[in-house]
Amino acid sequence: MDPTCQRVKLNDGNFMPVLGFGTYAPPEVPRNRAMEVVKLAIEAGFRHIDSAHLYNNEEQVGLAIRSKIADGSVKREDIFYTSKLWCTFLRPELVQSALESSLKKLQLDYVDLYLIHFPVALKPGEDLIPKDENGKVIFDTVDLCATWEAMEKCKDAGLAKSIGVSNFNRRQLEMILNKPGLRYKPVCNQVECHPYLNQSKLLDFCKSKDIVLVAYSALGTQRLELWMDLNSPVLLEDPVLCALAKKHKRSPALIALRYQLQRGVVVLAKSYNEQRIRENVQVFEFQLTSEDMKVLDGLNRNFRYIVLDFFAGHPDYPFSDEY
């Protein structure tokens, strides 16, 4: 099956490919690799590319997208590109210029999707994570509803075809949905989601509001010390996942990706390895049974890999047990 055909209709009428390519790599990976792997991903059939200001690779990702357009492989409208508004730009007056600065790096006229990266505002300025003289992160006080109104203006201006959020819990989503004068609902909420943290309650809530849940770290994260405890269990080595992989003659990674698609979740898969990039589009070549799905549901243990300590103490801390 042609993976480019598999798309979900968003609540604003636009379409999102259900398989996305994750582009984050840690700083030690040479920036040019992002360009190479995005080209490989497009060649393999990925049409949805996920990045963010934070990832410091938009220049390279933009180059890759434009080069695949220039060589005739794809048209701009075939590609679904997501960027994200970093926490130091949540003040409404900073939102559009933050998006314009991403577009300038990308050398694109619009992004398909612009997300509020986290529901936590940090002090505006040059530093991505501003800290005081004692090393304590400096928060900012911003009304997220005002940020959302600025996001709506970016959609009106045609700079973002769709707008959404990331790392929001139900309460934070409801705050936006109940905002007086809301003009556009978030089309999606991008959150950590995999068999150990299957987000079933948040998924039900999102479905009830016609908001797509987009799963990140669906393969159990890159296991970077910066973001997580390295003693945590390795998802792709889970015996149940491995047994299902054996049964279907597919890798545990493909089972984890397929699981999300069959429960109506859009799934991101990061790989900087050519063979695994090609492998991941095979997610459309097989199906799990309803029994397999039940078994995978049974792996849930509400275990979150990514916990960013610098948000700790904030009332909108995105990694609490609140769903």
Ligand SMILES: NC(=O)c1ccc[n+]([C@@H]2O[C@H](COP(=O)([O-])OP(=O)(O)OC[C@H]3O[C@@H](n4cnc5c(N)ncnc54)[C@H](OP(=O)(O)O)[C@@H]3O)[C@@H](O)[C@H]2O)c1
């Ligand atoms: N909104 C947010 O706050 C947020 C947070 C985290 C991530 N994200 C987005 O979600 C994307 C994906 O999440 P993630 O970066 O945590 O990684 P992930 O998709 O969970 O992947 C984890 C690791 O799996 C490996 N892998 C990929 N395909 C495989 C396969 N077929 N078999 C075995 N291993 C495989 C990759 O290693 P190799 O590269 O060596 O193949 C990768 O490092 C990110 O890149 C980013 O775009 C968003």
